[in-house]
Amino acid sequence: MRAVVFEEFRKPLDVREVPDPVPSPGGAVIRVEATGLCRSDWHGWMGHDSDITLPHVPGHELAGAVASVGDGVANWRPGDRVTVPFICACGRCPACIRGAQQVCERQEQPGFTHWGSFAEYVPVHHADANLVALPEAMSYTTAASLGCRFATAFRAVVGQGRVRPGEWVAVHGCGGVGLSAVMIAAACGARVVAVDVSPRALELARTFGAEACVDAAARAGSVAEAVREATGGGAHLSLDALGAPATCVNSVQSLRRQGRHVQVGLLPAGVHLPMDRLVPLELEILGSHGMAAHDYPEMMAMVATGALRPDRLVTSAIGLDDVPAALAALGTASPAGVTVITPHTAVSSA
Structure with a gap:
């Protein structure tokens, strides 16, 4: 598959061919249809996150379709349309058991703890605890903004705030x-x-x-x-x-x-x-640190009624080849609105 890779922190990124991911036991591989460009990805590239092992593929705000599942996955099958919270939980630690998956003691984050979604495919662990079904009416582009920025804002305003x-x-x-x-x-x-x-x-x-x-x-x-x-x-x-x-x-x-x-x-x-x-x-x-998968229904219901319009936040779409320059530019200014990357489509910001 094609993916955006960096070999060193703060050094140029490039787009290259890398091995396709395979699902772990209990996990899934998602075909990435859309993924957001977020300042958190810039922090990772700058070396501000100690979880990152080089070489690395960033990207954590994603939506797509299940491509394959590992042994033990009960609730998902290939073709299911899904998104993923910013924080992927283990589902078994004390924090998860009390419903606080966003502060899971063994949390994982695609694009930080393992290779992320600036690629054509991305692995997600503990699929039954972390995948969120998308309504048929919701586009992948809209859904890509939910996992980090929109869901994080929703919990910050409604839950914590x-x-x-x-x-x-x-x-x-x-x-x-x-x-x-x-x-x-x-x-x-x-x-x-x-x-x-x-x-x-x-x-x-x-x-x-x-x-x-x-x-x-x-x-x-x-x-x-x-x-x-x-x-x-x-x-x-x-x-x-x-x-x-x-x-x-x-x-x-x-x-x-x-x-x-x-x-x-x-x-x-x-x-x-x-x-x-x-x-x-x-x-x-x-x-406020993301939002657990089980808390999505309230937000999704407001989106379904039109009370919330995350689609209006998407102001530009780019392809994988545009990502290195766009990610580096976040160090000087964040673009107004949300930029979405479509890995399987040749889209240019030019």
Whole structure:
């Protein structure tokens, strides 16, 4: 099969022929019909993830059809249309048994712990615990955005964030996960203020339901103040959807009394938080890490009714040959919306 491979961290990637994967016992091989280009993949290529063994094939946000299954798989057969959560669980550890597969003690992640979906085929382990069936009406392109960014945003807003109608929600960083959070919060009846440095990203955020927007480039040094002004005292719920020290700090400082900060973007180098606000304002600081396969039905139901439109987040499609340049470019700026890779189709961004 063809796949995007890198031999060294931070060094050029190339597209080459590699051996086809075979299903492990209890696992499956998925023919990748669409896979998202995500900033998490950039973090992996940069060497920020200790699980990666070189050479490596990145990619973790995928949708496709089951190509083959290993011994012991009970619920899936070749041809089934599926997607996969960002976090693939073992299904047997204490965290999984209590329903918290997103923090599985033996979690695996295609594109990190083993070769991923920037390829024509990808292996997935523990298929019965991790594969999610796709409705016939949902395209692979739409489904490819669900496993990481959209599902992560859904759990961050609805699960960890406990959003309620009428609350103000601030979203710092309007890339794929941030725009997903804007759409989800608005669909839940919240009032959303979107924050980004890109006019195009803010334009999309308004399209997806943001009531107010803050241009972080124009308000450098006073982003949190701008959010507090727009929300009449601060957000009830604020998310750092980018994963940068500035956006994380701005998110915490954007909160009103007893507000909730949810960290969604990765912070590999850590951050110094304004903890002086934590006690007097009784703030909550929460993390959100993907979403378990068994939690998908609520999100899928909202997609089926049209309350959520993840398809509108997809702004471009590229082929495998375009991936090396597109992945490297994420180090300087995330594109507005979601870029989807179609490994079996010769698509060019040119």
